[in-house]
Amino acid sequence: MELALKDVNGELQDFFSFPFSKLNSIWKNYLDLVRVKQENKILKAHLSQLQAEITTYREALIENGRLKKLLQIKRKRPEKSIVANVVGFDLASWRAIITIDVGKKQGVLKDMPVLSQGGVIGRVIEAGMTHSRVMLVTDYNSRVAAIIQRNRARGILKGQGRGGCILDYIKKGIDAQVGDMVITSGLDGIYPKGLILGKIKLVGPGDRAELFQSILVEPAANMDEVEEVLVLLTKKEER
Amino acid sequence: MKTSLIFLLLSYLSLLLNTTSQFPERLSFLHIDLLPALLNWYALNEQTFKGAFFILLVAAISSLFSVLPFWSFFISYLIAFLIIRYICSNVLELSWLHIHLLTLFSSIEILVIEMIFTGTPELLWPYGMTQAFFNLLLSPFLFFIANTILKFKEQTSTSSRE
Incomplete structure (x- = not known):
């Protein structure tokens, strides 16, 4: 009898805890989302910084190529x-x-x-x-x-x-x-x-x-x- | 005086923009030339004699950006300025469209005189005309900027007087 009552109790606890656990998970998800949003913002800033750096390096590489060619001409010419x-x-x-x-x-x-x-x-x-x-x-x-x-x-x-x-x-x-x-x-x-x-x-x-x-x-x-x-x-x- | 100072400042900025900007590939012959529109705006907002003096200054500044002689700039700018002055003071009440068409007219006039000075008047077609029509497209934009600055200047001077 006691066991049967405990089972019913358990079922009722389960029933009553459902909305709280759902609420808890929604809240947790919300907090996660806020954290992800912040993280996303930081990552986006980081990405744009990296993109700017890549552009600078690429530009330097292209410029280097052009200057190398000029240097070849410079070496070949007898004049200053x-x-x-x-x-x-x-x-x-x-x-x-x-x-x-x-x-x-x-x-x-x-x-x-x-x-x-x-x-x-x-x-x-x-x-x-x-x-x-x-x-x-x-x-x-x-x-x-x-x-x-x-x-x-x-x-x-x-x-x-x-x-x-x-x-x-x-x-x-x-x-x-x-x-x-x-x-x-x-x-x-x-x-x-x-x-x-x-x-x-x-x-x-x-x-x-x-x-x-x-x-x-x-x-x-x-x-x-x-x-x-x-x-x-x-x-x-x-x- | 405010109008003239704005004209001088915007002319200098326009010359810097003109001599440093370049469109890619096939459009590289086009430049962002705001000076004809600026001359037009100035002619509509300034008196003839005072305006002529500042045109002289802008022509002198322009010659610093080019191998063309100072006179080519002075003559071309002054003629455009005087004709627009004449039109707006004697001939008719100008509508929005007329005002901007005057930019097209002054662009062609300036290009013709400067091309004659460089010995290449045949370049008026197609190069010169394309540039002139491009200047026409830029004209409303320039008028908006110049009028906004003038309005702002007038507001600040009124409030400081009060």
Whole structure:
């Protein structure tokens, strides 16, 4: 009898304790949720911090690659040179002119050639004390004495803005082919001989009345993506 | 004077933005050029002679950001300023649309004169016109900023007087 009563008691206890245990578990879940929310907040902050760090490292890695390429060029060149960062563009945005963060203080003077990883990108046209302006070879006013590397045909590389450059004054009979390298001839007294300017992209017959071929040249460097450049500190007599 | 100072400050910020920002890839020829809209706003809010003096200052600052001569900036800005002054004081009551169309007009005028100075007027189409239409899109945004600053300045000066 006593045992039977104890069983009934147990059942009743079970029945009455159910809502309390449920309430308890809900409360516990709630507390867990609050803790998870806080944890989530902390982890999210941590994640964004890590993402920022990864971006910084990735950026440093890419920059390192670019600088390594510039360093290779620097080692190959006999002249002294200095690495500079591109910090701005010209207000007249149709002109292909950039501002770099080196100037007379670092030995940069007017008409010094400027290279990037790919090859020649332009020359200094204005040198301030700490900053200089560089006219890119794609600028409409840019002219560079050039030769086709394969057959040594001389011409003038003219800037065409976004369209790249054209190699002018190559006579109609001369064999110029797509893919031929165009290099500096050194005859302009600004760029040393043998620097890469670009590749021939298109050879047209030109006008019937014209004596010369119309040759489109793709510059060696992508002018829109240049971030670091190498200024060759050439002396006037060296050029 | 407040209007002129705001014009000077925003011009300088606009020049910094213009010469450092670049759109990627195919749009890289477009720049965020707020100066034509700013000139338009200034012409609508300032007297002619005082305004001309500040245009001279902004032209001088602009020439620091470019290889173009100072005169190219001064002439192009001054012509835009004077024409807008003339339109708003003599010709008609300007609606919201007219005001922003004046930005398009001043953009084209400034680009034409500066391109002539660089010897490349043929670039007006398609480059110049695209830039001018882009400036038109930026115009309401610039007017909002300039008007808000002017309002804020006026409120603070009124409350300090009280």
